[in-house]
Amino acid sequence: MKVGITTWGSEGDVRPFIVLAHALVRRGHTVRLDYSSVEDRDYSGLCASAGVEARAIGKEYFASHREAVHGDMARAFATSNPLKQLGSIIRSTLDPVTDEMFDASLELARESDVMVGHFMTHPAGAAAEKHGKPYVLIALAPILPSKHFPPIGTPDLGRLLNPLLWKLLGRILDGLLKKRVNEARARAGLSPVGSLLDRLLDLVHTILVPLSPTLFPRPDDWDPRIHVSGFLRMPDSVEPWEPDAELRAFLEGGEPPAFLSFGSMLSLDHARALESVAVMRAALGKANMRGIIQAPPEVAEGQKNDAHASFIVRAPHAQLFPRCSVIVHHGGAGTTQSAVLAGRPSVVVPHVADQFLWGDQLEKRGIGVKPLPRLKLTPDRLAARLREAVGDPALRERARVAGEALANEDGATRAAELIEQVS
Numbered sequence: 001m002k003v004g005i006t007t008w009g010s011e012g013d014v015r016p017f018i019v020l021a022h023a024l025v026r027r028g029h030t031v032r033l034d035y036s037s038v039e040d041r042d043y044s045g046l047c048a049s050a051g052v053e054a055r056a057i058g059k060e061y062f063a064s065h066r067e068a069v070h071g072d073m074a075r076a077f078a079t080s081n082p083l084k085q086l087g088s089i090i091r092s093t094l095d096p097v098t099d100e101m102f103d104a105s106l107e108l109a110r111e112s113d114v115m116v117g118h119f120m121t122h123p124a125g126a127a128a129e130k131h132g133k134p135y136v137l138i139a140l141a142p143i144l145p146s147k148h149f150p151p152i153g154t155p156d157l158g159r160l161l162n163p164l165l166w167k168l169l170g171r172i173l174d175g176l177l178k179k180r181v182n183e184a185r186a187r188a189g190l191s192p193v194g195s196l197l198d199r200l201l202d203l204v205h206t207i208l209v210p211l212s213p214t215l216f217p218r219p220d221d222w223d224p225r226i227h228v229s230g231f232l233r234m235p236d237s238v239e240p241w242e243p244d245a246e247l248r249a250f251l252e253g254g255e256p257p258a259f260l261s262f263g264s265m266l267s268l269d270h271a272r273a274l275e276s277v278a279v280m281r282a283a284l285g286k287a288n289m290r291g292i293i294q295a296p297p298e299v300a301e302g303q304k305n306d307a308h309a310s311f312i313v314r315a316p317h318a319q320l321f322p323r324c325s326v327i328v329h330h331g332g333a334g335t336t337q338s339a340v341l342a343g344r345p346s347v348v349v350p351h352v353a354d355q356f357l358w359g360d361q362l363e364k365r366g367i368g369v370k371p372l373p374r375l376k377l378t379p380d381r382l383a384a385r386l387r388e389a390v391g392d393p394a395l396r397e398r399a400r401v402a403g404e405a406l407a408n409e410d411g412a413t414r415a416a417e418l419i420e421q422v423s
Helices: 011-026 044-049 059-064 066-077 082-111 122-130 158-187 196-203 245-251 263-268 270-287 317-323 333-341 355-364 379-391 393-407 411-422
Strands: 002-009 030-037 053-056 114-118 135-138 206-209 226-228 258-260 291-294 309-312 326-329 346-348
Touching (some): 002 011, 011 135, 011 411, 030 059, 044 053, 066 082, 066 270, 082 122, 082 158, 114 122, 158 196, 206 411, 245 291, 270 291, 270 379, 317 333, 333 393, 346 355
Parallel strands (some): 002 030, 002 114, 030 053, 258 326, 291 309, 326 346
């Protein structure tokens, strides 16, 4: 098949699609990936290593508006209201590249047999429908209605009342997105849609939720066209890595260290990155632990390594996490599943959206301590969570068992097989 793939967002929104594209290429398909990196990150090298043809959409905008985008993201992260956060993110990073994404998607759909798109790349869905191509939607978080759980950021009211919360969310999403979706559909010569969540399955062929069923079993009230296909993890062969001499010496210089990072979102907020790194370093001292702290280049390069802390800019989670004792992270779906795959307990410091869900999930499963929301982060609180995570043998054992279960899954192959069935 010829498969066109479109994604948009932060690193956690782009890397899974590279994994999926790589899996399809390995199975003999021709794949082209269009990505919009809100961090203005260049994925050409990684895509080349994966054997994937790729192009960056909106690159000029994100490069020329870097400071403005960072400022908008900083303000979004400063609120605990997920809907305000989403609205700010859409206005700052999606709306400005929608036209370019639409034009690129029209070209991609015309040349493809199947289109695959991120939940938020609505121009790709309109382009697929205009050209009569089946559309596979990728939802990186459980954002599809079920009586078994509430929408992200709302309390669980049980199976009788959770559907009401989903109805409310549907109206809110319509307020945020319906006008935008229908504008793209009008450009494609398509009729407008009503409620987005109610019509979603009418607009797509298949929905893939690429989460580990070990962590998120498929709800029994989902439509058969919705599949929990498994974690899309990057193969070591695509991203080979070995620690440099300094980091190797640190890893081998004592007990396995903690790993601490809030992901690529810190690259969007320099002031928050500096503050977060200071809290992490102070927490390590209070917990009397060694740790590897990942931070953006402009922050990491200004820090000094010592016996307690080693700073890095990048390292593949699959290779580094198993060498650590505990993973402190923001709760992104990819980092969460990487921590579980490594068999290590988590300390989740959620900032936005589904990160709160993952923090709660890990705590409920006994493989993570109680989440520490970003707005409540202090050195003392983080140190206490660190001591709890490494000092509880039962928690560590549960994390090890969960890691073994996840290691037996092959989410990339399963997702590729489901896409093949579309044709």
